[in-house]
Amino acid sequence: MTRSIILASGSETRKAMLQQAGVEFTSMLARIDEENIKASLVAEEATPRDIADTLAEFKARRVANKHTDALVIGSDQVLEFGREILSKPTSPEDAIAQLTKLSGKSHKLLSAVVIYQEAKPVWRTVGQVRLTMRVLSPDYIEGYVARNWDDIRHSVGSYQLEAEGARLFARVDGDYFTVLGMPLLDVLGFLTMSGAIDG
Amino acid sequence: MTRSIILASGSETRKAMLQQAGVEFTSMLARIDEENIKASLVAEEATPRDIADTLAEFKARRVANKHTDALVIGSDQVLEFGREILSKPTSPEDAIAQLTKLSGKSHKLLSAVVIYQEAKPVWRTVGQVRLTMRVLSPDYIEGYVARNWDDIRHSVGSYQLEAEGARLFARVDGDYFTVLGMPLLDVLGFLTMSGAIDG
Numbered sequence A, B: 001m002t003r004s005i006i007l008a009s010g011s012e013t014r015k016a017m018l019q020q021a022g023v024e025f026t027s028m029l030a031r032i033d034e035e036n037i038k039a040s041l042v043a044e045e046a047t048p049r050d051i052a053d054t055l056a057e058f059k060a061r062r063v064a065n066k067h068t069d070a071l072v073i074g075s076d077q078v079l080e081f082g083r084e085i086l087s088k089p090t091s092p093e094d095a096i097a098q099l100t101k102l103s104g105k106s107h108k109l110l111s112a113v114v115i116y117q118e119a120k121p122v123w124r125t126v127g128q129v130r131l132t133m134r135v136l137s138p139d140y141i142e143g144y145v146a147r148n149w150d151d152i153r154h155s156v157g158s159y160q161l162e163a164e165g166a167r168l169f170a171r172v173d174g175d176y177f178t179v180l181g182m183p184l185l186d187v188l189g190f191l192t193m194s195g196a197i198d199g
Helices: A012-020 A034-043 A048-064 A092-102 A138-152 A164-168 A176-180 A184-193 B012-020 B034-043 B048-064 B092-102 B138-152 B164-168 B176-180 B184-193
Strands: A005-007 A071-081 A084-086 A106-117 A120-133 A169-173 B005-007 B071-081 B084-086 B106-117 B120-133 B169-173
Touching: A005 A012, A012 A176, A012 A184, A012 B164, A034 A048, A048 A071, A048 A106, A048 A120, A084 A092, A092 A138, A106 A176, A106 A184, A120 A176, A120 A184, A138 A164, A164 A169, A164 B012, A164 B184, A169 B184, A176 A184, A184 B164, A184 B169, B005 B012, B012 B176, B012 B184, B034 B048, B048 B071, B048 B106, B048 B120, B084 B092, B092 B138, B106 B176, B106 B184, B120 B176, B120 B184, B138 B164, B164 B169, B176 B184
Parallel strands: A005 A071, B005 B071
Antiparallel strands: A071 A084, A071 A106, A106 A120, A120 A169, B071 B084, B071 B106, B106 B120, B120 B169
16 A cells, blocks of 8 residues: 655645655644744754754654654754854844855755654654855845845745855755755655655 | 846756846857767767867857857756766657666766857856666656656756656755756856846
């Protein structure tokens, strides 16, 4: 029997990735108290990698407990900048502050995936990418945020590489799909190996 | 004065990349005898890198000679598999043969860009990516080509990583945009430095 696939995420970008790859799935928003869990993990000095992995697991488990027959994919992304973690911007002003901070420097994006089956975690991975921004002019940052706020408000770090955000970067070292929020090739590899999709 | 930008390419994927990055440009198909030029270069044992660079230059020059006031972007992509060069598939059967050959192995994509200004080349680069395919079943290859022929017929190697083609790959080492046909971040960097776009 082929198991159904549930993406435990409301992210349009993650949905689009799986759709474009021709995977049949349903998506469900996993209601977890993300900001509080993250704050606790930061307080106990968890690494950015552990934070992404833990949040991905919370999301998958929340949905998997009610859908034990499906493969449930939980995913989360964390931005690491030096010893700091950046989240989604809370306002256009916050987005300008984030981009001003990242301008001319390198940061990392970590995208974790945890897959549950029969209410147990059966597979997990964390993808990691290093991104280096060009030195951006204050005028450009302001214009970029004004033009793109409706999209970047959902993105950690306040940019979307798949749109005008490509102009912010001098280099991207690592997997593109991990930048978008999920290490897609690894996920597809697992789904193929497990027989959930054809290969 | 801001120079206008012309993309000397009919490729929908390259157009989409520049459009998504918010670059204003026009596109023009550069009519060059691509297959004959490529055959001559292969005959004189040019490297895949030189072949991509030369074809990108031919395309840019053809358009730049008539539009000396603009920045003209020429681009070409070559697939290197061992000592062989693969082109766009000529038929669904050819696509099946190409994918069968690439299955379970690594190959390289080289995407060259040459930019002309006032009928002279002013900037050039060649991006390189290594891709490793999973071992694909004959049934899956056949179904993949049948489902995607209208799109993959325009792609060297018979796949599109940005669509169902993501399911063919175990690994992609290098820049995503280079896989799509143009090292976008480098191009945007040059356009910004030269003042053709804001930054």
